[in-house]
Amino acid sequence: MLRILGKVQRIGIVTEDLAPWSDRVLTEVGTQLKAAVGMRFRGSLAIRQIDAGSCNGCELEIHALTNPFYGIERFGVHFVASPRHADLLLVTGPVSRHMEEAVRRTYAATPDPKLVIAVGDCGANGGEFGVNYASAGAVANVIPVDAVIAGCPPSPLALMRGILEAIGANRLAARSP
Amino acid sequence: MRSEGRFGWLDQLLGQLLSEDLPVRELAPEPGLAPARSISIDPEHWGRLGQATGHTGCRWVGCWGEDTGDELIVHACFEKDRGYMLARTRLRRLTPILPSHTPYHPAADRSERHLQDLFGVAFSDHPDPRRWVRHQAWSASEFPLRRDFPAAGHPLAQTPADNGYKFLHAQGSGVCEIPVGPVHAGIIEPGHFRFQAVGETILHLEERLGYTHKGTEKLAEGRDAAGLARLAARVSGDATVAHSWAACMAMEKAAGIELPARALVLRAIMAERERIANHLGDIGAICSDVSLGFGFYQFSRLREEWQRISLAAFGHRLLMGCIVPGGVVADLEPAMIPAQREQIRAVRPQLGRLMDILTTSPTVVNRLAGTGRLAPALAAGFGALGYVGRASGIDRDLRRDAPYAPYDRLKIPVAVSKDGDVAARLRVRAEEISGSLVLIETLLAELPPGPVCVPWTPPAPDAQGLGMVEGWRGETLAFVRFGDEGRIARYYPRDPSVINWPLLELLVEDDIVPDFPVCNKSVNGSYSGNDL
Numbered sequence: 194m195l196r197i198l199g200k201v202q203r204i205g206i207v208t209e210d211l212a213p214w215s216d217r218v219l220t221e222v223g224t225q226l227k228a229a230v231g232m233r234f235r236g237s238l239a240i241r242q243i244d245a246g247s248c249n250g251c252e253l254e255i256h257a258l259t260n261p262f263y264g265i266e267r268f269g270v271h272f273v274a275s276p277r278h279a280d281l282l283l284v285t286g287p288v289s290r291h292m293e294e295a296v297r298r299t300y301a302a303t304p305d306p307k308l309v310i311a312v313g314d315c316g317a318n319g320g321e322f323g324v325n326y327a328s329a330g331a332v333a334n335v336i337p338v339d340a341v342i343a344g345c346p347p348s349p350l351a352l353m354r355g356i357l358e359a360i361g362a363n364r365l366a367a368r369s370p
Numbered sequence: 371m372r373s374e375g376r377f378g379w380l381d382q383l384l385g386q387l388l389s390e391d392l393p394v395r396e397l398a399p400e401p402g403l404a405p406a407r408s409i410s411i412d413p414e415h416w417g418r419l420g421q422a423t424g425h426t427g428c429r430w431v432g433c434w435g436e437d438t439g440d441e442l443i444v445h446a447c448f449e450k451d452r453g454y455m456l457a458r459t460r461l462r463r464l465t466p467i468l469p470s471h472t473p474y475h476p477a478a479d480r481s482e483r484h485l486q487d488l489f490g491v492a493f494s495d496h497p498d499p500r501r502w503v504r505h506q507a508w509s510a511s512e513f514p515l516r517r518d519f520p521a522a523g524h525p526l527a528q529t530p531a532d533n534g535y536k537f538l539h540a541q542g543s544g545v546c547e548i549p550v551g552p553v554h555a556g557i558i559e560p561g562h563f564r565f566q567a568v569g570e571t572i573l574h575l576e577e578r579l580g581y582t583h584k585g586t587e588k589l590a591e592g593r594d595a596a597g598l599a600r601l602a603a604r605v606s607g608d609a610t611v612a613h614s615w616a617a618c619m620a621m622e623k624a625a626g627i628e629l630p631a632r633a634l635v636l637r638a639i640m641a642e643r644e645r646i647a648n649h650l651g652d653i654g655a656i657c658s659d660v661s662l663g664f665g666f667y668q669f670s671r672l673r674e675e676w677q678r679i680s681l682a683a684f685g686h687r688l689l690m691g692c693i694v695p696g697g698v699v700a701d702l703e704p705a706m707i708p709a710q711r712e713q714i715r716a717v718r719p720q721l722g723r724l725m726d727i728l729t730t731s732p733t734v735v736n737r738l739a740g741t742g743r744l745a746p747a748l749a750a751g752f753g754a755l756g757y758v759g760r761a762s763g764i765d766r767d768l769r770r771d772a773p774y775a776p777y778d779r780l781k782i783p784v785a786v787s788k789d790g791d792v793a794a795r796l797r798v799r800a801e802e803i804s805g806s807l808v809l810i811e812t813l814l815a816e817l818p819p820g821p822v823c824v825p826w827t828p829p830a831p832d833a834q835g836l837g838m839v840e841g842w843r844g845e846t847l848a849f850v851r852f853g854d855e856g857r858i859a860r861y862y863p864r865d866p867s868v869i870n871w872p873l874l875e876l877l878v879e880d881d882i883v884p885d886f887p888v889c890n891k892s893v894n895g896s897y898s899g900n901d902l
């Protein structure tokens with residue numbers, strides 16, 4: 194235990210503004226994200242991620258959002274295990290036809306009002322896979338989509354920005370009671 | 371010649387089959403398939419080949435099909451003593467019946483069913499003829515990889531759920547069934563796991579994969595070489611270097627293209643960077659699965675820093691798209707040589723200290739030691755690949771055993787353990803990080819000058835190529851056949867997960883259901899690479 198504490202102390206807090214990498218952009222995006230989450234979601238945005246047939250590249254970068262550099266939870270964003278707890282679905286594609294029904298049911302299980310973001314070039318437009326006998330292509334071909342985050346895969350920062358844009362947009366406000 | 375020692379068994383096997391008057395013959399060597407040797411045999415005797423290779427102690431490596439328009443060709447690959455044999459047989463399209471290899475090689479089970487679902491090959495004595503990769507996106511009478519099947523298929527407006535798949539049921543008092551997936555609780559790929567449990571103890575686990583099948587093999591048809599490399603990079607995003615290298619190697623061998631030395635070294639640096647990135651991420655995730663938040667944060671921090679240097683050095687955080695036919699897409703910035711060295715020097719002592727903590731921390735040891743044990747005999751029988759095999763005593767690594775440039779002139783450290791549990795897989799992976807750190811240092815030190823890419827010249831129609839690399843998950847294969855005008859007629863990538871997935875079912879038996887996530891993560895099969 195002492196060694197763990199020692200290591201924790203030595204490393205300190207690496208959650209940083211990432212200056213050499215992104216010129217304070219992360220801090221800016223994060224601050225705005227936190228404000229938006231505070232305003233529209235009472236400080237807590239619950240995301241359910243769905244891999245609808247991706248190559249797993251997008252998942253790796255979504256996963257990176259929880260590492261101590263991005264630490265997306267500090268902005269009030271957290272990933273939940275059940276769609277029933279989710280405000281937002283983060284869906285990577287292309288939607289394989291074998292995942293179609295699972296995607297539709299997960300969408301249906303998510304309470305209203307809800308937002309859907311299609312992630313990655315595949316989620317946005319089918320990407321390298323497009324539409325074929327086994328792939329339904331873009332997420333929007335299967336469930337309603339509110340926003341897309343392009344990239345192959347999108348970087349963690351692009352993901353944060355995309356989430357911010359999606360919740361900052363007035364769509365949800367318009368649909369909320 | 372070293373190769374004689376490698377192929378003594380093949381000569382014996384051929385002698386044996388010929389003495390039985392079987393119509394088997396060795397095919398003229400093809401440079402695209404070397405160092406593998408090829409044989410052909412009639413379909414009626416395909417089963418005898420499976421039996422004979424089984425008795426000889428050959429490892430079953432993979433199988434795939436081709437539709438020439440006139441007939442179906444089925445290939446199967448075997449290995450023994452580091453020598454690879456490709457067997458091939460030709461089937462009439464109207465009556466494509468073939469004896470199965472599964473009775474002698476359990477690893478062949480799902481790949482044969484993959485062939486059955488996509489080519490319509492009927493395996494006459496397959497012990498489990500249920501569909502595998504096919505759910506409901508096409509019908510039982512359609513075969514998507516046949517030439518006359520259009521890539522667009524004939525999908526319904528909405529593809530229904532895959533009901534009616536017959537899972538194995540356990541019966542008796544106190545037995546309960548737990549279905550999990552395809553949508554899982556975490557940020558991971560989709561698949562279905564069906565547990566039969568008594569209390570918390572797992573009696574039996576059955577995997578149902580195929581959810582991420584997205585037509586990868588069909589999409590390869592008709593692409594040019596660069597287009598195939600783009601697709602191969604997306605077979606499994608976490609193994610993008612492994613699959614693009616294997617595919618490009620197959621195409622380059624088919625086309626007889628020699629790569630510049632610098633390109634090969636840069637590819638190897640990328641492959642080692644990919645290995646390290648995945649091991650770091652997975653060790654962190656294993657910590658997270660046993661509630662050691664500290665370990666998750668430390669290892670995910672190291673992984674993030676690692677990915678950032680990959681981005682700065684090669685232009686992509688996962689190294690996607692960096693390998694192209696003929697070489698690599700861009701040269702390394704000179705400043706990124708010292709930057710990588712510096713990072714290695716920083717990571718090495720941290721890894722040591724963190725692993726000291728992990729391997730002595732009671733919370734971690736209690737959860738991982740003895741958990742998810744894969745017995746060495748079982749691993750050997752299946753031909754387990756990569757760190758899953760090495761943590762169960764299988765001392766196999768293509769970089770050393772079937773070496774390809776630039777590994778052929780390097781000393782490759784291979785970490786092996788006989789314990790076979792989650793703790794052993796964790797230790798082996800940590801040792802592989804250390805080994806790869808040294809390899810990258812060596813590769814950087816002797817980075818040869820010169821170009822990083824040569825122009826691509828397409829081979830003659832029909833040329834075949836076989837690419838084999840040791841990706842971070844293990845032996846990764848790519849078979850390529852060219853058609854007219856340098857277009858791809860057939861691409862089959864064999865991800866190591868195809869071999870390792872069934873082992874997860876076996877290694878969780880008698881463990882408790884709550885330990886399944888950490889067992890799964892310690893193996894980390896690719897869903898996308900398996901389902902294609």
Ligand code: SF4
Binds near residue numbers: 286316345346
């Ligand atoms: S967008 Fe790129 S990384 Fe994401 S699933 Fe598609 S191919 Fe993979």
